[in-house]
Amino acid sequence: MILSNIDMATILIVLVLGHLLTGVFIVAYTWKQNRSKSVNIFLISKLLQLTAWIMIGLRGVIPNMVLVAAGNSVLFTGTAMELTALMILKNFYTEKVKRYYNFMFVFFIIIFVFVTAYGFPENIRIAVSSLISGILMVFPVYKLFADDKASGLQKVISVFYSLIMIFSLFRVIAALTTELDMNLASKNIYNTWLFLIIYIVMLTGSTGFILLDKEKQDVELLKAASLDGLTNILNRKTFILRSKEVISLCVRKQENISFLLIDIDDFKKVNDEYGHFIGDVVLQNFANIIKKQLRDYDLFGRYGGEEFAILLPGTDGKNAEEVAERLRSTIENSHVYTDIKIKYTISIGFLSILPDEGTDIDMLYKLCDKALYLAKSQGKNCSRRAEIPSFREDNTEELK
Numbered sequence: 001m002i003l004s005n006i007d008m009a010t011i012l013i014v015l016v017l018g019h020l021l022t023g024v025f026i027v028a029y030t031w032k033q034n035r036s037k038s039v040n041i042f043l044i045s046k047l048l049q050l051t052a053w054i055m056i057g058l059r060g061v062i063p064n065m066v067l068v069a070a071g072n073s074v075l076f077t078g079t080a081m082e083l084t085a086l087m088i089l090k091n092f093y094t095e096k097v098k099r100y101y102n103f104m105f106v107f108f109i110i111i112f113v114f115v116t117a118y119g120f121p122e123n124i125r126i127a128v129s130s131l132i133s134g135i136l137m138v139f140p141v142y143k144l145f146a147d148d149k150a151s152g153l154q155k156v157i158s159v160f161y162s163l164i165m166i167f168s169l170f171r172v173i174a175a176l177t178t179e180l181d182m183n184l185a186s187k188n189i190y191n192t193w194l195f196l197i198i199y200i201v202m203l204t205g206s207t208g209f210i211l212l213d214k215e216k217q218d219v220e221l222l223k224a225a226s227l228d229g230l231t232n233i234l235n236r237k238t239f240i241l242r243s244k245e246v247i248s249l250c251v252r253k254q255e256n257i258s259f260l261l262i263d264i265d266d267f268k269k270v271n272d273e274y275g276h277f278i279g280d281v282v283l284q285n286f287a288n289i290i291k292k293q294l295r296d297y298d299l300f301g302r303y304g305g306e307e308f309a310i311l312l313p314g315t316d317g318k319n320a321e322e323v324a325e326r327l328r329s330t331i332e333n334s335h336v337y338t339d340i341k342i343k344y345t346i347s348i349g350f351l352s353i354l355p356d357e358g359t360d361i362d363m364l365y366k367l368c369d370k371a372l373y374l375a376k377s378q379g380k381n382c383s384r385r386a387e388i389p390s391f392r393e394d395n396t397e398e399l400k
Contacts, residue, residue, distance in 0.1 A: 011195040012057045015202065019050035022206040029210065042085035042209055048078030049202075069116040072129055073109050079133060080105045082205065083140040083161075089212055090154070092143045101139065108132040127175040134168030137161055151215060157208040160201045167197050228302040230280055231287035239301025243311050243361040246299060250313050251355050258312040258320035258352040259361075261368035262290075262327070265345045265380040267306035278338055285336045286346070293327055309365065317352035317385075324350045324383040332381060345381035347372055351388065 023046040030039060055071030084101070087093040093101075115128050144150065144158040171194060174180060226238040234242065250257050264270075264286060271279040283306065290308070294300055299311040312320060328346055336342040349371030353359065371386035378384070 009057070011199065012053055015053045015195070015199060016050055016057070018199065018202050018206075019046045019053070022046050022202070023050070026206075026210065036089075036213070038085045038088040039213060041081050041088065045078045045081035045085060046206070048074050048081060052078055065116055065119075068125075069113050072112060072116075076105070076109060076112070076132055076136065080136055082209075083137060086157075086209065086212075087140055087143065089209070089216060090144065090147065092140070092147075097139070105136065108135070123175045127172045130168040130171040130175065134165045134172070137165040137168075141165060151212075153208060153211055153215065157204060157212070160204045160208075163197050164201050167194060231283055231302055233287050233291065233308075234299065234301035236301060236303050239299060239303070239309060239311075240361050242299055246311055246313050247355050247359055247361065251357060251359070254354070255314045256316045256352055256354050257359075258315040258317070258323070258350060259364040259368055260310040260312070260320070260324055260327075260348055260350040261303075261365065261372045262308045262310065262346050262348050263372055263376070264306040265347055265376075267344075270342070270344065274338070274342065278336075278342065281338060282336050282342065282344055285334070286331065286344075289330060289334055290327060293323075293330060303365075309368075311361075311364075315352065320350050320352040321383070321385065324348045328381065328383050347375040347380050348383035349373070349375060349386055350383060351386035353388065 023043055026039065026043055026046075035043075052071050052075035055067055055074065058067065080101075084093060087097065087101075112125075112128055112132060115125050120128075141158055141161045144154055144161070147154065150158075226234065228235045247257060264282070267279065267282070270282055287300075287302070287308075290310075291300060294310065295312075297313065299309075301309050303309050310323075312323060315323070328348055331344070331346045334343075336344070349368035351364065351367055351371070353364070367386040367388065371384040375382050375384040
C-alpha cells in the first residue's frame with residue numbers, strides 16, 4: 001500500500017520545515033503591524049512545535065528517555081499554545097477558561113513525565129500521549145463549533161482539528177489493544193495516517209489562523225466605520241443607509257414605520273459646568289439606557305452632537321407615542337454618577353407613517369425636527385408629534 005511506504009523521516013522533515021516557514025511567513029506578513037497577543041502566542045507555538053519535532057526526530061540518534069519526556073512535553077505545550085491563540089482570537093479565553101485550561105495542561109504534563117520516568121511500557125506511554133493530545137483539543141474545538149457567529153472558515157478549521165482529536169482516540173485504542181508498534185519511528189498505517197493528518201492540520205491550522213485574524217480585523221474595521229466611536233451605536237451615515245433598507249422593506253410589506261428624533265436638553269450647560277469628559281459620560285449613559293429600551297431590529301443612531309434618531313419598523317402611531325413617552329420618562333428618572341450625581345432630560349419629536357415609494361429618511365428627519373423644536377419651545381422634557389403635510393395624510397395613520 002502506497003501510504004505505508006511513506007518514509008517517516010521525510011514527513012518529520014516536512015513538519016519541521018512547515019512550522020519554520022509558517023513562522024517566517026507570519027513574521028513577514030505582520031512585519032510593519034502591531035501584532036496582537038494571539039498572533040504572538042501562535043508564533044511561539046510554531047517555534048515550540050518545530051523544536052519538539054526536531055527532538056522527537058533525534059530520538060533514534062539519541063536514545064534517551066529524558067529526550068522523549070522533554071520532546072513530548074514541548075509538543076504538548078506548543079499544541080496548547082496554538083489552541084490558546086485560537087481561543088484568544090475568538091474571545092473564548094476568559095479568566096475562568098484560562099485557569100482551568102492551564103491547570104489541565106500542567107496536570108497532563110506531570111502525568112506524562114511520571115509515566116515516562118517510571119518506565120511504563122511503551123504502548124502505555126503512547127496511549128497517554130495520544131490521549132493528552134486529544135483532550136487538549138476538546139474544549140477549543142467545541143467552542144469553535146458551538147460559536148453562533150462562526151464563519152464558514154471557522155467551521156472548516158474546527159473539522160480539521162476534530163480529525164486530530166478523533167485519530168488520537170483511535171491511536172489510544174490501537175496502542176492498548178493491538179500488537180502494532182505505535183512508536184512514531186515505526187512504519188505502520190496508524191503512524192502514516194497520524195503524520196499525514198498532523199501535516200494537513202499544520203497547513204490548514206496555520207493558514208486558517210491568519211485568515212481568521214484577517215477576518216476579525218475586517219469585522220473590526222467595518223464596525224469602526226459603522227458605529228459612533230463614543231456611544232457605540234450607529235453613526236449618521238450607517239443609520240441613514242440602513243433606514244433606507246428598512247423603509248423599502250416596510251413599503252413592500254405595507255407596514256407602518258415610526259421615527260423619533262431626540263435631543264438632550266441643555267447639553268451645552270453640562271459641558272460648560274462639568275467639562276467635556278462628563279458630557280461624554282452623559283452621552284454614553286443616554287445611549288446605553290435607550291439601547292436597552294429598544295428591540296433588536298429597531299435602528300438607533302447618533303445624528304451628531306447630542307442629537308439622536310430612532311427608526312421603529314412595524315410601529316403605529318399609538319405605539320410610537322408610548323415609546324417616546326417611555327424613553328423620556330426613563331431618562332428623567334435616571335442619573336449619571338461621577339463625583340456628583342447628574343440628572344438630565346430629553347425632548348423628542350416623533351411621527352408614524354405608512355411609507356410609500358416617496359418616503360425617505362430626510363423627509364422624516366425634517367418633520368420630526370420641527371416637532372422637536374416645538375417640544376423645546378414648550379418647556380423641554382416632553383415629546384411632540386410631528387405634523388404631517390396634507391398631501392401625505394392619506395398614507396398616515398391618525399393618532400387618537
